[in-house]
Amino acid sequence: MKSYLSRQIENEIKESLNNFPVVAILGPRQCGKSTLAKKLISDFTPKIYLDLEKPSDIQKLEDPEFFLGLHSGKLVCLDEIQLKPDIFPVLRALIDEDRKNGRFLILGSASRDLIKQSSESLAGRICYIELTPFFYKELLENNFQQADLITDFWNRGGFPDSLTANSDKSSFVWRENFIRTFLERDIPQLGFHIPARTLRRLWTMLAHNQGQLLNSSKLGESLGVSHTTIRKYIDLLAQTFMVRILEPYEANIKKRLVKSPKVYIRDSGILHALLSIETMEDLFGHPVFGSSWEGFALENILSYYRQYSPYFYRTSSKTEIDLILTKGAKRIAVEFKASKSPSLSKGFYQALKDLEIEEAWVIAPVEESYQLRENIKISNLRDFLECPGLGLPPR
Secondary structure, three states: OOOOOOOOOHHHHHHHHHHOOEEEEEOOOOOOHHHHHHHHHOOOOOEEEEEOOOHHHHHHOOOHHHHHHHOOOOEEEEEOHHHOHHHHHHHHHHHHHOOOOOOEEEEEOOOOOOOOOHHHHOOOOEEEEEOOOOOHHHHHHOOOOOOOHHHHHHHHOOOHHHHOOOOHHHHHHHHHHHHHHHHHHHHHHOOOOOOHHHHHHHHHHHHHOOOEEOOHHHHHHHHOOOHHHHHHHHHHHHHOOOEEEEOEOOOOOOOOEOOOOEEEEOOHHHHHHHOOOOOHHHHHOOOOHHHHHHHHHHHHHHHHOOOOEEEEEEEOOOOEEEEEEEEOOEEEEEEEOOOOOOOOOHHHHHHHHHHOOOOEEEEOOOOOOEEEEOOEEEEOHHHHHOOHHHOOOOO
């Protein structure tokens, strides 16, 4: 039996249950929501857990007002809530009858915008918290044992069953099955009738263009659909936590800025499975190697430093910064280089000058971090995530 690995948002969820009648944990399928919820509610008495993928549990909610009314004194956990969106008005009515915090813990595999009625029905009564697959800082804090943690994690991604598989081959097979199930079952369950083959082709195209500017027209031509349809498909992949849309930074400078967003496959393991990359040896020889590192490091940074708003910066003359983290007046520039001896372009230095950014980091797979210039540090991912100067409050 696999040992439980703690998640960084556990205390945030517990605190939210003390402050809201409903707490929603949202995240991709198979990222560990159910395991986390069962661990958390084990401390609550009394409680009840319903898995809405089980016909027997769905049947209990045939008359949800009656059933939930019988359990009004219990913490009720509803898993895969997107399969029963019509329950939200009932939850609202029950909460308004007895306004107590910590009544419902709901889990969903789609964003709140896709889970119909939740925002409108439970406004002011619900707190949303996103759970990602495992990220690097969590594995370090759990003393996760792996032969070569950073490369294994980079290759397999953060989904628990993929990361802890017995071999790269079994991990790859798990991810292939995940992709197939997501396209053939999960998307239709959300009410979208998109041919699985079409969505897989688009997803694979995005993988080949990892971290590139979105060109909806070009993708639409390749798939024989309109650019507006492409954007709808990409928004769907974003709202099911499969891709990240990174918006450009808007600066008040006299330069022509790129306005198109960049798109990343969020989990590096899923990225590699889409491209039939099974091992690190396969990745080293693949054209996506550099952009894979960029997406992997970026996602781990954004999963941990969630209080920062992320952007990228690029001008029409190719002056650019991969990632800008903003929080109030604080701005940090981050560049990604998949090299142990990274070099920086003139465009990067010019971008720092354009935006008057005084703190910059270059995240690379180096053994030891070092200062390149007064305001630029070459760092491995671990040192960046453990940097106290970024102001992350203790959890």
